[in-house]
Amino acid sequence: MSLLTVGTVAFDDIETPLGKAEKIVGGACTYISLAASYFVNEINLVSVIGDDFPQETLDMLVAKGVSMEGLQVKEGEKSFFWAGKYHDDLNSRDTLDTQLNVLADFDPVLPESYKSSEFVMLGNLTPDVQMRVIEQMNGTPRLIAMDTMNFWMDIALDRLKEVLKKIDCLIVNDEEARQLSGEQSLVKAAAKILNMGPRYLVIKKGEHGALLFYDGTIFFAPALPLAEVFDPTGAGDTFAGGFMGYLAQSGDISFENMKRAVIFGSAMASFCVEKFGTERLQDLTGTDIKNRVHKFVQLVNFDAKL
């Protein structure tokens, strides 16, 4: 089945305790689409760039089955740019610079062929843009998932809540879940958020794994303990891409398959952090992914002998 991916395609300056990279390709939609491309053949990308974006990156994405029909290229303008520096523990970071550029007045326009995509992944963008995408879909997609961030809760909470009513699955991190719900306990936070619209909720906890909440049930996927985390940028988007790609491939949104999708998303994220930017995500093989998922199986597998 096809997967619609919406979000930024952008440049990042990144500094981590292990190194520094300037003006490398990033953006939520880039990570989402790349990760998903290992699972699903038809990816319908919706985004906007300036005329400064490298053609070889677009070619690489096209070679992986990502359609560029929904990519707007603004002549004479610059692509979205973000610069950040990670703290020593890699769990927190400072934003050093954000230049909206083409994103400032982004109006997503879905090509006709995109409108019947069965799966939709809305990367972190203004709730208005996310809503505009949903409104253009024909009929009801099998599953609409979205990411968001604290910033939109601060300045556009009402609009965000309207979008939440239209989607099936929210994917946020623990801090975001706490702010959105006003609850410290993630169990209580999840109960409140699931009352806001989505049937499924994924709470990402970075190096501490991810929780999937659905209908009173909780599934927990660990993060793989890694000796070295090179660059956490894009790990959350990579998770979302792997998760939605896995679901779109199978077309199966049963809870059992959602659990598997969370594991595959976590596996993809564990690759992402091994190198700077999208580098590690560009040349994986099916065997790499299988072997990585097998590590997750081994990590949590036990026989309780009850």
Next chain:
Amino acid sequence: MSLLTVGTVAFDDIETPLGKAEKIVGGACTYISLAASYFVNEINLVSVIGDDFPQETLDMLVAKGVSMEGLQVKEGEKSFFWAGKYHDDLNSRDTLDTQLNVLADFDPVLPESYKSSEFVMLGNLTPDVQMRVIEQMNGTPRLIAMDTMNFWMDIALDRLKEVLKKIDCLIVNDEEARQLSGEQSLVKAAAKILNMGPRYLVIKKGEHGALLFYDGTIFFAPALPLAEVFDPTGAGDTFAGGFMGYLAQSGDISFENMKRAVIFGSAMASFCVEKFGTERLQDLTGTDIKNRVHKFVQLVNFDAKL
């Protein structure tokens, strides 16, 4: 098989966001012994108290199969006392008061009948006291596990390292593992610590679960997501007690059984935090524990379909 438990038997003042309790029974050895008592019949307690300790608590422990032969009671002296206040996130706390009292010159003396205990759990105490216990054992126990804390790394690191050479399993939290190894990554920290003596290492991550490291392999046990954490005091000791109690009951220290023991320890800890102090640990049933472990199975269970 029998389990030797060493540590404080004490009083705590505790303040959490949900309430306050004064001069309630606490201490590492109390939590360890109580948790272990649900698994193993012969528990040999080694500790020291003043003449201010309630007889009914000692009676309760004896009724659960805990031997008091190794408990020193110092007439005219006071039991160890700790007062602490938890922050809103319950992940950190401030120590408001510590009164060593009887602990200041504690010299553990093992009764003859204790010296052949097959399993030994050394709660957090000065490395000197831990070493004194090990030196009194007859022959080599099946498994010696110990806890320690940053304080001993600051003031008695050399002695601590001598003790580490004598034990089989170290049980510490993530901060302690990082300080002991000087490594931020827990994978790297584990590799260094396993070079210091112990064959097994458990790193507790509080609400984020626990990791078991052995011979290049990692097992991860989640913590149960809870709607309400009432009081985290003693959760780490309760984990250790459940873990060692489960091992001592079976006498099996294979990695497969160690994994189960980590889950049972985590299950016991999940009970501990539901009420103040040791309250919740006093009246559990075998069915309670089985049902709780079943929740852990459900929480992480998935079929990767590889």
